[in-house]
Amino acid sequence: MPVRQAFAAALARLLPPGLPPRIAVAVSGGADSTALALLARDYCTRHGGEVLALIVDHGLRAESAEEARLTAARLAARQIKSHILTLSLTAGPAMQERARQARHAVLGEAAEAAGFLYLALGHHQADQHETVAMRARRGPGGAEGMAGWAARDKVVLLRPLLAIAPTALRDYLRVEDMGWVEDPSNQARRFERVRIRQDQSGQPPVGAAQRAGREQEVAAFLARHAELYPEGYALLDAPCVPPSVLGALLRTIGGRAHAPRQEALARLARALSPATLGGVRIAPAGRLGPGWLLTREPAACAPPVLAHSHAFWDGRFLLTAPPLEGTFLGALGADAAAFHGFNGLPSLILRGLPALRDAQGRVSFPVSVRFFPPMPATQRPFQI
Secondary structure, three states: OOHHHHHHHHHHHHOOOOOOOEEEEEEOOOHHHHHHHHHHHHHHHHOOOEEEEEEEEOOOOOOHHHHHHHHHHHHHHOOOOEEEEEOOOOOOOOHHHHHHHHHHHHHHHHHHHOOOOEEEOOOOHHHHHHHHHHHHOOOOOOOOOOOOEEEEOOEEEEOOOOOOOHHHHHHHHHHOOOOOOOOHHHHOOOOHHHHHHHOOOOOOOOOHHHHHHHHHHHHHHHHHHEEEOOOOOEEEOOOOOOHHHHHHHHHHHHOOOOOOOHHHHHHHHHOOOOEEEOOEEEEEOHHHOOOEEEEEOHHHOOOOEEOOOOOEEOOOEEEOOOOOOOOEEEEOHHHHHHHOOHHHOOHHHHOOOEEEEOOOOOEEOOOOEEEOOOOOOEOOOOOO
């Protein structure tokens, strides 16, 4: 299928129908993200929408600033508006992971500030196969690879190139007479992804039917053995669980987009025992009933945030009532002792629940909130 047609088909699945598309595009200057910017421009123009390129300069190479300016000039020549976003990273361990986290954070903030809900990323077919291979090395799970659609904080991530090979993207750029930047780190074998790419050991993701079947099995197990409560905790009546079930619970209760690493999940799932994993405490349910309590680890809760209408805290709770000016939303923590016995909840749960505090440290609890963990990722969000 031609690149333009494959791209349009992907966005037809990933975007709601009938609305002019407004898409921010993450651009590194490399071939994949440059092709994404051109494809998004053409698509949005045809459908009465708008595109904005967000160029990320990681600042890790001396030439990166000039490459960012060159990329902006190339895009401007194609009538694509852009902003350059500069990161301040330092060399050291886990560089790729730290760069990814910082890049996603600054891209999401910039897209939201510019009024764009959708942020498109340039991951292509080979990236998908490499991701599946990397996850397979860490244990069972993750075989579906990266999702085409995922809600992250206040933006929705789109990956419309997952079915397109990188060679096709480069051919498309050559036809368009569009240049791009080559990053030498993409050839450095010290990175796992590069080794998989160079060794051609990537793996295709499982099909949609297989993924749907696995998700149905998880849902059926949870329906039989688990109860999830609006205070953000769960009771699990089972001595052992499939790793995918435990991963879904930990991701939800911990307010995280992804479950913990597969090998840690597999060890704990085989025989549940008191533990802390993925920011979630697992403990005997005690007076709450049989089985196990899964609740947010109080020590892992996020720092307080300024309370405002619809403030979002700890990746889990959305403030639903206007707070007093100058208050902060954060964990109840040690102040849980003053609310002993509230709703029959043990201290372990109470300490991780949200509370409001003013400048003098006065506590308001309970708070009008809604438990709102991260939405699941999916390939086809608007299709049944």
